[in-house]
Amino acid sequence: MQLNNLSFNISHNVLNLGLTCSCFIISDLRNRETDAGFEVIKEQVIKEVLSELSPEKIKNAHVLCGFKELHKSIGCSNRKNIAASENLLKLLWQHGRLPHVNLLVDIYNLVSIKTMLALGAHDTAKITGSIHLRFTNGTEKFWPIGGTGYKTVASGEYAYVDEENDIICRLEVRQVEKTKVTLDTKGCFYIVQGNANTDSNYIKNATEELIALTKRFCGGQEQMLYMPWMER
Numbered sequence: 001m002q003l004n005n006l007s008f009n010i011s012h013n014v015l016n017l018g019l020t021c022s023c024f025i026i027s028d029l030r031n032r033e034t035d036a037g038f039e040v041i042k043e044q045v046i047k048e049v050l051s052e053l054s055p056e057k058i059k060n061a062h063v064l065c066g067f068k069e070l071h072k073s074i075g076c077s078n079r080k081n082i083a084a085s086e087n088l089l090k091l092l093w094q095h096g097r098l099p100h101v102n103l104l105v106d107i108y109n110l111v112s113i114k115t116m117l118a119l120g121a122h123d124t125a126k127i128t129g130s131i132h133l134r135f136t137n138g139t140e141k142f143w144p145i146g147g148t149g150y151k152t153v154a155s156g157e158y159a160y161v162d163e164e165n166d167i168i169c170r171l172e173v174r175q176v177e178k179t180k181v182t183l184d185t186k187g188c189f190y191i192v193q194g195n196a197n198t199d200s201n202y203i204k205n206a207t208e209e210l211i212a213l214t215k216r217f218c219g220g221q222e223q224m225l226y227m228p229w230m231e232r
Contacts, residue, residue, distance in 0.1 A: 006124060006189065008225040011134040014158045017073050018066070018196030020228045021133070022207045025124060026220040027187040031104045035217045038103065042110055046098065049089075049113050058089050063116035066195030067172060074156055081173045084118045104181050104188065107213050115206040117194050118172030122179035124187035129163025131189065142167040143177045160191065187220075200229040 008023045058064065067083035082090075088109055092098055098109055108119040138155040141164070153159070153170060160169040168179045172193045181188060192207045204227070211222050 005129070006127060006225075007130045008189075009130065009132055010226065011132070011158075013135060014133055017070055017158070019070060019133075019158065019193065020195065020198060020200065020203055021191055021193040021226065022203050022224070022228060023131075023192075023226040024190050024207070024211070024222050024224045025187060026190065026211070026214055026218075026222045027124070029104065029186055029188060029214070029218045029220040031102055031181070031183050031185050031218055033183065034100070034103055034106070038107065038213075038217050041213075042098070042106065045110055045114060046092065046096075050092065050096065053089065053093055055093065058086060058093065061116055062197050063194065064089075066197030067118065069197075070158075070195050071171065074158065076157060076171065081171055083172050084120065084174075085112045085116045085172075088113050089116070102181065102183055104185065104214065104218055107217065108190070108210055111206055111210045111213065114209075115202070117192055117198065117203070117206050119193070119206075119210065120169050120172075120175050120191045121181050121188040122168050122175070122191075123181055123185045124189050125185075126179045127162050127168065127189060128166065131168065132161050133158065134161060135159075136161075136167070140165050140167050142170055144170070145175045145177050145180050147177065189225075204229045 064086045068078045071078050071081050108121055112119040136153050136155055136157045136159050140153050142153045143150050159167045161167050166178055169175050194203050
């Protein structure tokens with residue numbers, strides 16, 4: 001499936017690692033700084049997550065351990081490469097709150113701490129051509145979000161790469177400057193990623209929650225590009 005010439009495909013070699021994800025587009029979005037109604041929901045979810053959170057839970061959580069196993073399978077350091085959802089939960093434990101970016105980003109971060117899945121969004125206006133989830137060969141361009149320039153990426157990692165050979169998400173660890181979501185973003189390519197410890201129904205439920213929250217507060221219309229629950 002495709003929308004506005006943007007399509008998505010996954011290498012079977014990456015799927016064989018146990019990685020699982022849903023990918024979709026939401027167009028005609030209305031992003032803004034925040035929303036009072038969403039803030040009420042956010043504070044309630046944060047309270048619920050914090051009530052059961054601890055360093056031991058973060059270390060031993062089944063979902064988060066699945067990301068560590070993915071990294072181990074390709075020889076990536078788990079000390080240097082921490083799944084985005086684990087980083088968010090560590091920040092939440094340390095500070096009692098989530099970092100605020102903008103409404104679209106805050107929404108997917110909230111679903112991420114609830115599910116421990118790695119979620120991300122990328123401005124579709126900044127993506128070139130199709131997106132491929134594949135192994136890197138070392139020639140890819142990678143400018144991490146918040147960074148000052150391009151960084152080297154080793155071959156043999158899995159990454160989401162566009163037709164300009166730009167990585168838009170490295171592993172499920174780091175997004176990039178090129179496609180970061182801003183207040184001007186009107187369309188997003190979303191990733192909801194799990195691992196061998198998260199079945200397709202778990203991905204489906206998180207995807208549906210993310211779409212519902214996003215449409216409630218930012219409007220838009222979704223189109224699915226990849227659904228693991230339809231691949232059976």
